[in-house]
Amino acid sequence: MHLYSLIRILLVELVLGLVVGTNIRAIYLFKDVLKSNTTALTTSGFNSLIIFGVGILEDGSIMYYSNTPGSVDVKVASGGAYIGGTALATKMQSLKAAGSSVTRLEISMNSQHVKDLMAKPGPSADTPLYKNFAALKTAWGLDAVNNDDESLYDVTSTVTFAKMLGKIGYRYTGAPYTNTGFWKSLIAQSNAGLAEPDLLFDRAYLQCYDGGAGNDPSAWANNLGLKVVPLVWVTNDSKPSYGTTAAAAKTKFQGWKAKGGVVGGGYWNDYDIEKMGLSYKGYGDALASTAPPPSTLPRPPQPQSWHPSMSLTPTSSATMAAVAGAWSPPPAPKQLKRSRARTTDTLPESSWAETNRSHGVTTKPQMDSIESAMQ
Numbered sequence: 001m002h003l004y005s006l007i008r009i010l011l012v013e014l015v016l017g018l019v020v021g022t023n024i025r026a027i028y029l030f031k032d033v034l035k036s037n038t039t040a041l042t043t044s045g046f047n048s049l050i051i052f053g054v055g056i057l058e059d060g061s062i063m064y065y066s067n068t069p070g071s072v073d074v075k076v077a078s079g080g081a082y083i084g085g086t087a088l089a090t091k092m093q094s095l096k097a098a099g100s101s102v103t104r105l106e107i108s109m110n111s112q113h114v115k116d117l118m119a120k121p122g123p124s125a126d127t128p129l130y131k132n133f134a135a136l137k138t139a140w141g142l143d144a145v146n147n148d149d150e151s152l153y154d155v156t157s158t159v160t161f162a163k164m165l166g167k168i169g170y171r172y173t174g175a176p177y178t179n180t181g182f183w184k185s186l187i188a189q190s191n192a193g194l195a196e197p198d199l200l201f202d203r204a205y206l207q208c209y210d211g212g213a214g215n216d217p218s219a220w221a222n223n224l225g226l227k228v229v230p231l232v233w234v235t236n237d238s239k240p241s242y243g244t245t246a247a248a249a250k251t252k253f254q255g256w257k258a259k260g261g262v263v264g265g266g267y268w269n270d271y272d273i274e275k276m277g278l279s280y281k282g283y284g285d286a287l288a289s290t291a292p293p294p295s296t297l298p299r300p301p302q303p304q305s306w307h308p309s310m311s312l313t314p315t316s317s318a319t320m321a322a323v324a325g326a327w328s329p330p331p332a333p334k335q336l337k338r339s340r341a342r343t344t345d346t347l348p349e350s351s352w353a354e355t356n357r358s359h360g361v362t363t364k365p366q367m368d369s370i371e372s373a374m375q
Helices: 003-022 086-094 114-119 128-140 155-168 180-190 217-224 246-259 270-275 280-290 317-324 349-358 364-374
Strands: 025-029 048-052 054-056 062-064 074-078 104-109 144-147 171-174 201-207 229-234 265-268
Touching: 025 229, 025 270, 025 280, 054 104, 062 128, 074 128, 086 128, 104 128, 114 155, 128 155, 144 155, 144 201, 155 171, 155 180, 171 180, 180 201, 180 217, 201 217, 217 246, 229 246, 229 270, 246 265, 246 280, 265 280, 270 280
Parallel strands: 025 048, 025 265, 048 104, 104 144, 144 171, 171 201, 201 229, 229 265
Antiparallel strands: 054 062, 062 074
């Protein structure tokens, strides 16, 4: 290869990494991804998708909760293997395919069973939990795990869990709305001995609606020592007073940007955008005021699509890279810091029922299933 061509390729990847790292445009996917308008999601300027929600079972298996009428919850990893089916894996992989503006895919979960599983059997590479997360990363092409803990707040076990995920190849992020002390300790301990661009805990998606409506992103960034990604709730009929139009979101993002301490912005959630007949592009364009537009540079090669014949129990990062196509995204660049938002777990039971009923969850067993698994 000619030296000029080699230098050009390296510059393309470097600039792409810088653009992606400094222009976070996120949205949480509450709706079953198999039923979402993923074409609009991947062509409206968003570069980070956070899939809500995933949960850990007592034996270390991993569930995907659809949160959508007519859909069913799916066990996606168990016994160290991916078992979620080809259709779901193919859909997840497609979210970062050529032509998509998306460059980062995360799964969001709370801390249910984390403390117990970190105590026994622990975080080693031969445990079911480790192998399940490794298999899911390969099958779905995941980049990070998002912590939506709103009740347990155990620093020690959460740090251990984050470091286990780091060994598999994940980044770790958070979705705070309160309890600054917990998040500050978690970030400091997870990133101990690390420096940009190699931070393990690299984004904080700050909830600025509902229970976090009064949050000041700049103040949070100063307290955490990490820039945050402020989140707003789109127009919705669950809690209309917390809904934000695209125009209002743009104003909020511009104001937070002017105060400093933020790196992009994001939304809760796709379900409401589709239910209310809103525009993904309108909300995507509102984020354009936080940074330059997404990169139009050539994309690095993406991992090959998952197939049932592929091994899904890699025990090392090298094995995982080989299975996924031998390419992994460049490390997050300097300034990489982010954040996320959601507060359903803290609602009283009556409000839980009201919120979920608006999303088509109308029976007590349905609510109990989601509440017990996701809180």
